[in-house]
Amino acid sequence: MVNYKKMRYFIAVFLMVVLLFTFGVAIQAQTWKKFPGVHLTFMWYPSPEMDAVKKLLPEFTKETGIKVTLMEVPHEAMYEKLMMEAVSGAGIIDLAGVAFWWVDSFARAKYIECLEPYFKAYGDPALDDLIPEVVDYYRFIENSRIYAIPLYPDVNMIAYNKEMLKEAGVSIPETWEEFRSMSKKLQKDTDGDGKIDQWGAVLNLFRDESVTHNFAHFLYMNHGDFIRGQYKGDLPPMKDDPTKYMHPVFNNELGVEALTYLVQMYQEKTFSPGSINYSFFDALEAFILEKAAMYPTFADQAPMMYGPESKITDKVGFAPLPTWKGVRRQRGGGWGISIMSSSKNKEAAYEFIRFFYGNIENAKKLAAHGKTPSRYSVLADEDLVRTHPWYPAMKVMLPVCKPDIKLPEAPEIIITIAGYLQAAFTGKYTPKEALDIAAAKVDEIMKRAGYYR
Numbered sequence: 001m002v003n004y005k006k007m008r009y010f011i012a013v014f015l016m017v018v019l020l021f022t023f024g025v026a027i028q029a030q031t032w033k034k035f036p037g038v039h040l041t042f043m044w045y046p047s048p049e050m051d052a053v054k055k056l057l058p059e060f061t062k063e064t065g066i067k068v069t070l071m072e073v074p075h076e077a078m079y080e081k082l083m084m085e086a087v088s089g090a091g092i093i094d095l096a097g098v099a100f101w102w103v104d105s106f107a108r109a110k111y112i113e114c115l116e117p118y119f120k121a122y123g124d125p126a127l128d129d130l131i132p133e134v135v136d137y138y139r140f141i142e143n144s145r146i147y148a149i150p151l152y153p154d155v156n157m158i159a160y161n162k163e164m165l166k167e168a169g170v171s172i173p174e175t176w177e178e179f180r181s182m183s184k185k186l187q188k189d190t191d192g193d194g195k196i197d198q199w200g201a202v203l204n205l206f207r208d209e210s211v212t213h214n215f216a217h218f219l220y221m222n223h224g225d226f227i228r229g230q231y232k233g234d235l236p237p238m239k240d241d242p243t244k245y246m247h248p249v250f251n252n253e254l255g256v257e258a259l260t261y262l263v264q265m266y267q268e269k270t271f272s273p274g275s276i277n278y279s280f281f282d283a284l285e286a287f288i289l290e291k292a293a294m295y296p297t298f299a300d301q302a303p304m305m306y307g308p309e310s311k312i313t314d315k316v317g318f319a320p321l322p323t324w325k326g327v328r329r330q331r332g333g334g335w336g337i338s339i340m341s342s343s344k345n346k347e348a349a350y351e352f353i354r355f356f357y358g359n360i361e362n363a364k365k366l367a368a369h370g371k372t373p374s375r376y377s378v379l380a381d382e383d384l385v386r387t388h389p390w391y392p393a394m395k396v397m398l399p400v401c402k403p404d405i406k407l408p409e410a411p412e413i414i415i416t417i418a419g420y421l422q423a424a425f426t427g428k429y430t431p432k433e434a435l436d437i438a439a440a441k442v443d444e445i446m447k448r449a450g451y452y453r
Helices: 006-029 049-063 074-086 100-108 118-120 133-140 162-168 174-186 209-221 253-267 273-277 280-290 297-307 344-357 362-367 382-385 391-400 410-426 431-449
Strands: 038-043 069-072 096-097 147-154 156-161 199-201 292-299 315-318 329-338 401-403
Touching: 038 049, 038 074, 038 329, 049 069, 049 344, 049 362, 074 096, 074 100, 096 100, 096 344, 100 133, 100 329, 100 382, 118 156, 118 344, 133 199, 133 329, 133 391, 147 297, 147 344, 156 162, 156 391, 162 174, 162 292, 174 199, 174 253, 174 292, 209 253, 209 329, 209 410, 253 315, 253 410, 253 431, 273 280, 273 410, 280 292, 280 297, 292 297, 292 344, 297 315, 315 391, 329 344, 344 362, 362 382, 382 391, 391 401
Parallel strands: 038 069, 038 096, 199 292, 329 401
Antiparallel strands: 096 329, 147 329, 156 292, 156 315
């Protein structure tokens, strides 16, 4: 006999579960808080990352009601524009891209907001999914709190021509010593005129920031540093340090050994002789035109290797940078996004950060549109790896990055060092002489900036 009372009970429970599930799905779908009529301004420089934001912006406005003006200014004008906004307190700019070397000075001056109170009040931007070493770029040294979320990281790797390596019978180098020996085997006279026109490798060693960045890899693999005491790193501050703060140390024995090794590789033609005059894009052009078989490069240059002018679209492969002395490390950099303290819409500004840079699914959409990622889940996404084959190398390199000079004067310091580094490659100075002169010049910059009390 059917027990109708019990049946009605089960039907009621079933309907309640269905309703709760439906309600729960509805609640989940309401991920984004509504800010009808709010207008935000986000300032950054033109870049593939900014282009990716543009493609996702209509979806953000639909979900939140927030309208956004993207204020694009030249890369070199960013600092001046931000300082004008910060000092005036005009409230014109709500969100801004900040170079990691500005974070400490901007946080100390209270130009940008500490984001951790927003995490607690409005939702954690999936911090556990971000590469911790990249997040650390944007921590204020005095309290270790986060003042920006990564927009994109600088990450290095080796791009290589698979056909050239196969023809020479060599495999992907695991160490820089292997790289040196392989490079010689990859040199070739392709037209029979008695001159090498296919080099084993190419590198950007021009006297802009290119040469300093490449020196940094070897300096960091040798456990060296540029500036003592600027942040927790290989060389933390010492209690008996007479300067009480920071000073250059890249000319010590670790730095000299690192530069000597890099100069030796260049002088023995591990890299194309033309490398001494190559910027990032000159070196890229040489590689995609098959003038070199290997190129230590940035991840954000990888998409350009598939462009219409590239001869290597079907031939290019990617690998992590080789190790030196058993250490794999790279210099790191990049930009983050901060909320300006003068913003009149800080809660809405944080919703922008949470939508674009704190949500895993949206991070994948941005990556598909060309943004360089700093999230584990993006780098491991099978669909993205198929279309972005450099992601596995990025995944290896990002956790072993160490940020460059974390001072507002970093561009001036890096360019100053570069001129003397290049003089070591041309033989004008020994590596020791070049680094000693460069350190003295950096000392002057830091004294002028007031770092020595």
